[in-house]
Amino acid sequence: KQEVTQIPAALSVPEGENLVLNCSxxxxxxxxxQWFRQDPGKGLTSLLLIQSSQRxxxxxxxxxxxxxxxxxxxxxxxxxxPGDSATYLCAVKIMNTGNQFYFGxxxxxxxxx
Amino acid sequence: xxxxxxxxxxxxxxxxxxxxxxxxxxSGHNSLFWYRQTMMRGLELLIYFNNNVPIDDSGMPEDRFxxxxxxxxxxxxxxxxxxxxxSAVYFCASSFADRGKQFFGxxxxxxxx
Numbered sequence: 001k002q003e004v005t006q007i008p009a010a011l012s013v014p015e016g017e018n019l020v021l022n023c024s025x026x027x028x029x030x031x032x033x034q035w036f037r038q039d040p041g042k043g044l045t046s047l048l049l050i051q052s053s054q055r056x057x058x059x060x061x062x063x064x065x066x067x068x069x070x071x072x073x074x075x076x077x078x079x080x081x082p083g084d085s086a087t088y089l090c091a092v093k094i095m096n097t098g099n100q101f102y103f104g105x106x107x108x109x110x111x112x113x
Numbered sequence: 114x115x116x117x118x119x120x121x122x123x124x125x126x127x128x129x130x131x132x133x134x135x136x137x138x139x140s141g142h143n144s145l146f147w148y149r150q151t152m153m154r155g156l157e158l159l160i161y162f163n164n165n166v167p168i169d170d171s172g173m174p175e176d177r178f179x180x181x182x183x184x185x186x187x188x189x190x191x192x193x194x195x196x197x198x199x200s201a202v203y204f205c206a207s208s209f210a211d212r213g214k215q216f217f218g219x220x221x222x223x224x225x226x
Contacts, residue, residue: 034214034215043218044156044217046217100161103157104155105155
């Protein structure tokens with residue numbers, strides 16, 4: 001079974017810092033990987049989707065990279081803002097299992113003004 | 114588009130009662146997912162549908178849980194009888210085709226007393 005791990009579990013940074021969130025997975029035969037953010041008491045919002053053939057995706061201040069061979073993905077947030085405070089989850093879809101996504105446990109980010 | 118719509122947003126019930134959660138996916142999406150989120154276990158996929166057909170229900174915890182999708186715009190998740198350990202936030206998500214981003218609803222917070 002695919003295991004998805006996110007480190008650190010919690011992160012606190014001052015406003016303006018650049019930061020990196022990590023996601024690792026055990027089965028490299030993935031179809032794609034998706035990063036989400038979840039605000040307290042809310043649903044998940046999709047941030048970036050990286051197909052297995054891609055190395056990275058960018059959206060505004062966010063950049064996600066994918067290294068299938070090492071089973072790792074990173075989410076880079078540039079010039080962090082207090083509004084970035086949320087829990088960030090990664091989810092991987094593996095081959096041959098239809099639409100099954102395996103979620104990590106998330107990184108809780110706090111950006112201090 | 115209004116996004117994925119779930120109802121009710123909050124449900125409090127007593128042990129033994131039947132609970133029905135409802136979901137309306139984004140129009141045009143052909144895949145629908147039911148997830149459960151708890152502090153202990155994180156986000157777990159319960160069941161998903163492609164073109165209204167259940168594809169994988171291996172995540173459904175036990176026979177007390179059932180899900181239906183009578184048409185492309187509506188799905189239900191039913192728990193009968195409910196138990197306190199079913200207390201969680203239940204999310205519905207939808208996507209277009211197997212490769213698409215998943216879009217989540219706001220969730221239903223279920224409390225079973």
